[in-house]
Amino acid sequence: MSGADGQPEVAAIFGRLDAAVRAGQNKRGLKACDEILKLAPRDGDALRCKAVLLIEAGRLDEALKLLGEPPLAPGMAFEKAYCLYRCGRLQEALEAASSVPADQEGALLQLEAQIHYRMGNNKEAIERYSQLFRSHGAASREVQTNVVAAYVAGGRSGEVPAVxxxxxxxxxxxxxxAFNTACGLLETGRLADAQQQLQLAVRVGEEALYEEDLQEDEVALELAPVTAQLAYVASMLGREEEAIASYEGLLGLELDDAATASVATNNLFAALLRSAPAAASRKVAGDGVKKLDAFMERSGGVLRIKPSLESRLGAVQREAVLASYATAALLANKVDVAKEAVRSMEKQLPGAPVTAMLQASLLAREGKPREADAALASMAAADASSAPEAQLLRAQLAAASGNAQQALQHLSGIQDAAWHARPSVLATKIALMEELGLAAEAAATLSAALQHWQSATASALRAEALRWIVDHLAAVQLREGALAEAAAQYKQLLALDAAALSDAAVLTNYARLAAVCDPGAAAQLRAELGGGSGLTAAELDSLENANIAIAGVRRRADDPPVPVPASSKQEGADVAAAEQKKRKRKRQPRLPKGFDPANPGPPPDPERWLPKWQRSDAKKLRKKMKGKETKGSQGAGKVDDSLDRTNAPEEPAADSKGKAPARPAVKGKKGKGRR
Structure with missing residues (x-):
């Protein structure tokens, strides 16, 4: 050390620190900071440099400890707020941000917007981003991306194009x-446009990432969020198998992004549960609990998402993961786990509709339907937006208890007219009405739903809904004897959906009704289908008679039998025997492995595949040995009559002195008697 206070040596170390910082060598920079602080423990510049280097190295706890010391606390409020944000301590970060000086307004607005976004305060986040854009100009790509994300998360996706x-x-x-734009389109229900934007995001991302010399697996990891969103769109469009395959392929990449992994796992098991048969749903739900448990931890008796993951998920995503975990536990009959999850949701998401619905489901599982219904009624009264879901669950509980009338009342109590036209709700209402014998009400409900879907935009769902409604409405009208009205329904369907001409069921029903009620429409339908069949009149008559004969054979079992002459019976028996003989075919023999047809040798035994007791040789042997002595169980076969006690000679009687005749002596060793 030269000089009394070592200033020349400190200056030299600062030179090394500056070189390390410019080269991005954090470790060397931290080492230089420590050397300076040994010589000058209160040097403010070295302390600030060390704090920033610790933040960049991800050593946030050490940085927070250093930023709390008196020399740095007043002037580095922004860095402290940023560290707290990175650690997931959002409320503390927001409080620390209030001490940031005015000359850092641009960075402060961006940080506050991100904190509010993570807290789910989307309105405040949008306000901060709007102010940032007006005052400082959102020039960076990161800020622009976050602005779009905030608008999407805030439910203002319709404003994204203008923004x-x-x-x-x-x-x-x-x-x-492109990804955030697709998320906005998803929020507005434009699934096809969202899919196009996501495919665009994949193309743009691959071009940019391959230019950076990334490998194929690295590119797949970078684009994992886009792949997960594409799978979600496929699931929403009804392509469940494609979605499941995408999720499984994505999770097979061993993602290091916990947020994407948790969302993909959650959506995968939701899709598996939707597509699984009822018998396998419990096992699928149990597997889902095990997979989702990897993202949970139990702290202080409360189940919650791991803090490192919780700070990466939005409010909606956190709610979805917790609700999926509780639902899967309930479906897997793990009631204790479900109760723990619901209790945690009550603490973390108080007042959330999904929490009340899960609580009602638990009450119903415990055999308390009245308490469950009361909880759902309170939920519907408190939150009008969640009332339809509450009414649906109330209807499900009533139907499960066998009260169809009460279930129908709950469904009819939904105020939103769009819900009544949904295919699942509509099908349930019609089934309940038919069970209760309300044919007129069923017809009126179907007519209202038909009007709703007629005014909807063209889509695959609209076409499917129209066909289902027309089929059921025509069936109701047929039961009431209104043939002309039923024919008119099919005619209207063909006018609305030209693709219905390729539906065999629709064409069959319409052709039958038109032939009876409207011959002109039948002729028009024949012309639209391409004219005649190309058969002669005699061939058509023969085909018609054959159909009549088949219909006669398939008559109901309770119809009275038609008398048939004896000659016809004999002819029918001869024909049936001929047909049976004709249908009998010779079975090809099974040849042994490696059999060469060109050099067959002796033919293999055709009965070598049968057990020995079933072969023809064994049958012949049994027939040959029948009636002869054979070995068998004890007592079987010929019996020696001399061994029968009843055939033994009588013993001589006693003499005149009353003595019995002497028995023959038994020879043996002395002392070896019978024991």
Missing amino acids: MEAMKISAQESFEL
Whole structure:
């Protein structure tokens, strides 16, 4: 050390520190900071440099401890707030941000917007981003991406195109922007457009990442969020098998992104449960509990998502993961685990509709339907937006208890008219009405749903719903004897959906009704289908008679039998015998492995596959040995009559002195008597 206070040596170390920082060598920079602080423990510049280097190295706890010391606390409030945000201590970060000086307003607005976004305060997040854009200009790509994400998370997806136009950006500039734009389209229900944007995100992302010389597996890991969202869109469009395959392939990559892994796992088991048969649903739910348990921890008697993951998920995603865990435990009949999950949700998500619905489901599982219904009624009264879901669950509980009338009342109590036209709700209502014998009400309900779907935009769901409604409405009208009205329904369906001409069931029903009620429409239908069949009149008559004969054979079992002459019976028996002989075919013999047809040798025994007791040789032997002595169980076969006690000679009587005749002596060793 030269000099009294060592300033020249400290200056030299600062030179090394500056070189390390410029080269991005954090370890060397931290080492230089420690050397300076040994010589000058209160040096403010060295302390600030060390705090920033610790943050960049991800050593946030050490950085927070250092930032709490008096020399740094007043001037580095922003760095402290950022560390708290990175540690997931969002409320503390928001409080620390209030001490950031005004000259850091741009960075502060961005940090506050991110904190509010993570806390689920989407309105505040959008306000901060809007102020940032107006005052400082959202020039960086990261800020622009976060602005779009905030609008989507805040339920203002419809404003995203205008916001992107104001910022003069497009979805093709980065795969993050394309991804966030697709999320906005998903929020508005535009699934096909969202799928196109996600495919665009994949193309843009692959081009950018391959230019950075990343390997194929590394590119797949970077684009994992886009792949997960594409699988979700496929599931929403009804392509469950494709979605399940995408999720399984994604989870097979051993993702290091816990947020994407948790969302993909959650959605995978939701899709598996939807597609699994009832007998396998319990096992699928049990597997889901095990997989989701990897993202949970129990702290202080409360089940919650791991803090490292919780800070990465939005409020909606956290609620979905917790609800899925509780639902899977309930379906797997792990009632204690489900109770623990619901109790944790009551603490973390108080007042959430999904919490009340799960609580009601637990009460119903415990045999308390009245308490469950009361809880759902309170939920519907407190939150009008969740009332339809509450009414649906009430209807399900009533139907499960066998009260169809009460279930129908709950379904009819849904105020939103769009819910009544949903295929699942509509099908349930019609089934309940038919069970209760309310044919007129069923017809009126189907007519209202038909009007709703007629005004809907063209889609695969609309076409499927229209066909289902028309089929059931026509069936109701047929039972009431209104043939003309039923024929008119099918005619209207063909006018609305030209693709229905390829539906065999629709064509069959319409053709039958039109032939009876409207011959002109039948002729028009024949012309639309391509005219005649190309058969002659005699061939058509023969085909018609054959159909009549088949219909006669398939008559109901309770119809009275038609008398048939004896000659016809004999002819029918001869024909049946001929047909049976004709149908009998010779079975090809099974040849041994490696058999060469060109050099067959002696033919193999055709009965070598049968057990020995079933072979023809064994049968012949049994027939040959029948009636002869054979070995068998004890007592079987010929019996020696001399051994029968009843055939033994009588013993001589006693003499005149009353003595019995002497028995022959038994020779043996002395002392060896009978024991």
